[in-house]
Amino acid sequence: MRSVGVEEELLLVAPDTGSPRAVAGTVLERAGDEAGLEKELQREQLETATSPTTDMTVLAAEVRQGRRTAAEQARRAGAEVAALATSPLPVDPSLSAGRRYRKLAAEFGLTAQEQLTCGCHVHVGVESDEEGVAVLDRIRPWLAPLLALSANSPFWQGDDSGYASYRSQVWGRWPSAGPVEVFGSAAAYHARVEALLATETLLDLGMIYFDARLSRHYPTVEIRVADVCLDAEDTVLIAALARALVETAARAWRAGEPPEPATVGLLRLTEWQAAKSGVSDRLVHPLTWTPAPAKTVVRALVTHVREALSDAGDLQWVRESSERLLKGGGGAGAQRASRRRTGELGAVVADAVARTAA
Numbered sequence: 001m002r003s004v005g006v007e008e009e010l011l012l013v014a015p016d017t018g019s020p021r022a023v024a025g026t027v028l029e030r031a032g033d034e035a036g037l038e039k040e041l042q043r044e045q046l047e048t049a050t051s052p053t054t055d056m057t058v059l060a061a062e063v064r065q066g067r068r069t070a071a072e073q074a075r076r077a078g079a080e081v082a083a084l085a086t087s088p089l090p091v092d093p094s095l096s097a098g099r100r101y102r103k104l105a106a107e108f109g110l111t112a113q114e115q116l117t118c119g120c121h122v123h124v125g126v127e128s129d130e131e132g133v134a135v136l137d138r139i140r141p142w143l144a145p146l147l148a149l150s151a152n153s154p155f156w157q158g159d160d161s162g163y164a165s166y167r168s169q170v171w172g173r174w175p176s177a178g179p180v181e182v183f184g185s186a187a188a189y190h191a192r193v194e195a196l197l198a199t200e201t202l203l204d205l206g207m208i209y210f211d212a213r214l215s216r217h218y219p220t221v222e223i224r225v226a227d228v229c230l231d232a233e234d235t236v237l238i239a240a241l242a243r244a245l246v247e248t249a250a251r252a253w254r255a256g257e258p259p260e261p262a263t264v265g266l267l268r269l270t271e272w273q274a275a276k277s278g279v280s281d282r283l284v285h286p287l288t289w290t291p292a293p294a295k296t297v298v299r300a301l302v303t304h305v306r307e308a309l310s311d312a313g314d315l316q317w318v319r320e321s322s323e324r325l326l327k328g329g330g331g332a333g334a335q336r337a338s339r340r341r342t343g344e345l346g347a348v349v350a351d352a353v354a355r356t357a358a
Helices: 024-031 056-076 099-108 129-150 166-171 186-198 232-254 264-277 294-304 306-312 315-328 330-342 345-356
Strands: 004-013 045-049 080-082 119-125 212-214 220-227 282-284 291-293
Touching (some): 004 232, 024 045, 024 056, 045 056, 056 080, 056 232, 119 232, 129 186, 129 220, 166 220, 220 232, 232 294, 232 306, 282 294, 294 315, 330 345
Antiparallel strands (some): 004 045, 004 080, 004 119
């Protein structure tokens, strides 16, 4: 059974207005290392992380505990946390302290300054770099449906963006972000990374922002395409599907099945459509590269990884959870429903605060 771990970025907001608050430094100083919280690019956000586990029940408990810990520590600094991938209310973000962040701001201008986005990164264990790259080559077509399932950022600077995941559009401004080509081998992957670094456009390895990459620190594939999810259960669903995708891809590699040779241009288009639609409209089907209802594509994803889900004991739960998410519209659907119900973006944030620590 492959291990899986999750990192979630959470938004720090004012309890009364819902506007982002730049208090991450205060939260982290008061919380101490034992709280397990980390700083991010902007002072209006925090990161939580789970331990590696093979048990999705354990993962779910750790995701919820990480959110509760973040909420408790934020309250000590006069703030709340919300699992929102972008701020619904207007914000002028404040860059975190540190030489690297200052250099990011100097080199990348508004791309860095405006980058207040919160993602969900899933780490899945692999046996070697060779297996990891074989996985990266074979999961590419299915990352857009994962983005659609996680979509939780319809609002940007006080307006409806017209997207279910506007975070992915903002994140895509980085020069190395997005889908990648088929590498074919670990040597080719590392050579491509070295070629990118040799341009001196990127500061360091930390800026290899592929949708999925080999982790720098752990023996894992790191799938980075998802928004942070509004509900913890959706985070676990993304993690279960990510692990199943990795296992399915590894089995295909061992069986000698070649990866789908879709171009980066086609993959970028499918991810754009996933960001636009979420689960509320059509997506591009990875088996036909033609439009299909989101529910059809999500069910195709579950079918694609059915054997791996069944072997892990996750199949029935994933089926039920994905159907629930489709019916409810996911995080983007919940945010827009809250806006329609109340007419206030502050109420959207308040609802997210309540759901984050639920």
